[in-house]
Amino acid sequence: MTFLAKVQAQHPLIHNITNMVVTNFTANGLLALGASPFMAYAHEEVADVAAMANAVVLNMGTLDPYTVESIQRAGRSANQAGVSVVFDPxxxxxxxxxxxxxxxxxxxxxxxxxxxxxxxxxxVIGQPWEIKGVDAGTGEGNLIQIAEQAATQLKCIVAITGEKDVVTDGQSTYIIANSHKILTQVTGGGCLLSAVVGAFIAVADPTQAQERLQAVAEALAFYGIAAEIAYEQTAGQGTGSFQVQFINQLSLVTPEIVATRALITLS
Incomplete structure (x- = not known):
């Protein structure tokens, strides 16, 4: 059974501390996928929600001291409960x-x-790179090397997304070539992707490092395939039509479609 099939069968509960720009888009995307979103931010409940969730997604898009404290409380609670944590900086x-x-x-x-x-x-790992707002600019580093350095330094899986995506745990590295550039014209495309990654890793065996890495790689391929099909069906109609069709595709893309269209290679 693929990870997508497991998400659709298990409906994992995903606790999101995300930003005000993308809350609705993120919740609808997770529902379309088959996951169960829980948006909780209050200091009084984030620890409880994180402990009961199947994965916690921490996103610092609209940042203030209250949110930073919420993120830390939820993250620590998830760590104590053995719940997977996805962080989107x-x-x-x-x-x-x-x-x-x-x-x-x-x-x-x-x-x-x-x-x-x-x-x-x-x-995050102290390397220079140009950034314009929340979008990456130019830099002189090697994307794969930076991803592997970050994974080794932080002892976690690192997913760098862009024209092509890189997913690594510092030992094994996957390149994913599914996506469409129109996603960069839709607010919240990256934020929703982090939540989708949370849903996929929620159904992976927490004791199997390679399985967890493969779950993240499949999440990125699935997301990219949904974008590709959405664009194919709305070409020339603009970003509004694409966004609606993209949410549709998150519910319509099957494990069989992923198996046929996924462009995942081992670096």
């Missing part, structure tokens, strides 16, 4: 506050998957 490197907040979260929470663009991941 949105905009790390764009401002000193964002960079320091990302480093603070990494220091206090053991992250299972770090998912971001090349600039965000580079800044």
């Amino acid at each position: 949105v905009g790390a490197g764009a401002t000193s506050y964002r960079t320091q907040s990302a480093l603070q979260i990494i220091e206090h929470v053991q992250v299972d998957v770090l998912r971001g663009n090349i600039a965000e991941v580079a800044h």
Whole structure:
């Protein structure tokens, strides 16, 4: 059984601390996939929600001290309960506050998957890379090397997403070539992807490192395939039509379609 099939069968509960820009999009995307979203932010309940979840997704898109504390409380609770944690360091490197907040979260929470663009991941491990707002600019480093360095340094799976995606645990590295550039024109494309990664890793065996890595790779391929098909069906209609069709495809793409269209190679 593929990880997508497991998500569709098990409906894992995904606790999201995300940002105000993408909350609705993220919840609808997870529901379309077959997962069960839980959006909880209050200091009074985040630890309880994180402990009962199947995965916790921490996203610092709209950042303030209250959110940083919520993220840390949820992350620590998930760690204590053995619940997988996905961290999306949105905009790390764009401002000193964002960079320091990302480093603070990494220091206090053991992250299972770090998912971001090349600039965000580079800044989390102290490597320079141009960033414009929350979008990656140009840099001189090697994407695969930075991903593997981050995975080794942080002792977690690292997923760097872009024109092609890189997923690594520092030992094995996958390249995923599924996606479409129109996703960069839809607010929340990366944030929802982090939540989808949470759903996939939630159904992987927590004791099997290679299985967890494969779950993340399949999540990225699935997401990219949904974008490809959505674009094929809405070409020329604009980003609004694409966004609606993309959510449709998250519910319509089957394990069989993934098996046929997935472009995953071992680096």
